[in-house]
Amino acid sequence: MLEHLGEAQGALTRLHLGPFTPFLVTHPEHLRRILRTNAANYPRGAAMWKALSRLVGDGIGGEGAQWHASREVLRGAFSGAYLAQMGPQMAGSIDAAVADLGARGGAGRPLDASVEMTRVVQRVIDPVFFGRLIPDGEGDRLGAAVGTAMGSLLWRMAMPFVPHSVPLPGDRAFRKATRTVNEILRPVVTAARNAPRDGGDVVTRLSNGTGPDGAPLTDDQVCDDIVALFVAGSESSAIGLTWIWVALAQHPDVARRVRAEVDAVLDGARPAREHVRRLTYTQQVLREVMRVYSVGWAVPRTALEDDVIDGVPIPAGSTLAISPYLTHRIEEFWPDPLRFDPARFDRAEVQSRHPLAYVPFGDGVHQCLGEAFFQQEATLVVAAMLSRYDVAVAGRVTPKLSLTLQPQEPVQLVVTPRH
Numbered sequence: 001m002l003e004h005l006g007e008a009q010g011a012l013t014r015l016h017l018g019p020f021t022p023f024l025v026t027h028p029e030h031l032r033r034i035l036r037t038n039a040a041n042y043p044r045g046a047a048m049w050k051a052l053s054r055l056v057g058d059g060i061g062g063e064g065a066q067w068h069a070s071r072e073v074l075r076g077a078f079s080g081a082y083l084a085q086m087g088p089q090m091a092g093s094i095d096a097a098v099a100d101l102g103a104r105g106g107a108g109r110p111l112d113a114s115v116e117m118t119r120v121v122q123r124v125i126d127p128v129f130f131g132r133l134i135p136d137g138e139g140d141r142l143g144a145a146v147g148t149a150m151g152s153l154l155w156r157m158a159m160p161f162v163p164h165s166v167p168l169p170g171d172r173a174f175r176k177a178t179r180t181v182n183e184i185l186r187p188v189v190t191a192a193r194n195a196p197r198d199g200g201d202v203v204t205r206l207s208n209g210t211g212p213d214g215a216p217l218t219d220d221q222v223c224d225d226i227v228a229l230f231v232a233g234s235e236s237s238a239i240g241l242t243w244i245w246v247a248l249a250q251h252p253d254v255a256r257r258v259r260a261e262v263d264a265v266l267d268g269a270r271p272a273r274e275h276v277r278r279l280t281y282t283q284q285v286l287r288e289v290m291r292v293y294s295v296g297w298a299v300p301r302t303a304l305e306d307d308v309i310d311g312v313p314i315p316a317g318s319t320l321a322i323s324p325y326l327t328h329r330i331e332e333f334w335p336d337p338l339r340f341d342p343a344r345f346d347r348a349e350v351q352s353r354h355p356l357a358y359v360p361f362g363d364g365v366h367q368c369l370g371e372a373f374f375q376q377e378a379t380l381v382v383a384a385m386l387s388r389y390d391v392a393v394a395g396r397v398t399p400k401l402s403l404t405l406q407p408q409e410p411v412q413l414v415v416t417p418r419h
């Protein structure tokens, strides 16, 4: 369906999906109006966000004063300075997770890439989110419960007009999963509150943080924001990492060049943060992967008041679906858009391109907090994997649209130790 919609090549189009008639927005100049110059008129608020707020509250996953307060508190946890401070821990966790992955995939046994990449991501976020406050293994259990709760909201997202008094499939699973989430998170938040510390981790920052009225965030708000970060950061990263292996398998010449760069830069050492900056081609490849496989393929907004964009009237109350996936396929900005070409991210190319032609992490006030985090994490994962293994993908992989752009069938990774 998406490839078909791509024929619009940036034109603002109204979709007719039964009773649901959102505007599809892809042209960078239209994005500029919605995400930057008239952003106040286009808050979150569409059906997806409303359903999601049952899980993530109205902090960082929401809109308005509470969102703003949460964003201010969390900004530090994703700053360059904190990423640098966390660098050794992140690199160490990734390398250890990648070594374990190899042990499971010995003797050519295929591994499910998204399961493996989720394991890696979980190991990385545990210290960043929780410091040392969460018991071993509970981070995995929390991630699984949040995943289940998200999955069980799909019906509510698809049928936002059904009142909550009317049961829908998924409601029971949702309640059970959110009970588990609370069971795990409450003691962690209580522990952080009872023994205040200076840690830079997310739980400590939120527990010490204040809301729009200057009062400390409540336990509910702290828990909501942690869950929101799980939702925003963990599945998207794991899927993004999974697509990297698909792209490298489909482009062996690119894969060879990435591996040569990793070998030259690491020079026999284990991957560390100081290598990331020097892995320039690898980083270009990651950007191209995020262009072609835009995990957050659609980002909804709602118009508060009537507006006109490029001559098209947008009535108040309309839903607008921004689609980074389609923006990344507009010929005017991406010649031969289906060709996988990391050179699109050479410095000169980037500087001459429209600044909103590349938006895998959104733009404007809600721009992804975790973009630099992901770029660092993904570069280290690629370096750790390719320095240890020859990596192959068995079978063909096609994309499928869910809330995120996912592989239709499990991606089978085959890893063979190099030495």
Ligand code: HEM
Binding pocket: 044, 060, 061, 062, 071, 228, 229, 232, 233, 234, 236, 237, 240, 294, 295, 296, 299, 359, 360, 361, 362, 363, 365, 366, 367, 368, 369, 370, 371, 373, 374
């Ligand atoms: C492949 C990886 C990722 C992709 C494709 C991605 C994509 C996005 C996009 C498109 C948005 C904008 C949503 C909007 O405009 O409403 C967003 C927001 C956000 N992302 Fe990411 N993200 C990724 C990884 C992460 C990670 C690793 C974290 C944190 C651990 C994170 C945290 C967030 C947060 C907190 C927001 C909401 C920001 C706000 O509303 O102020 N993301 N992300």
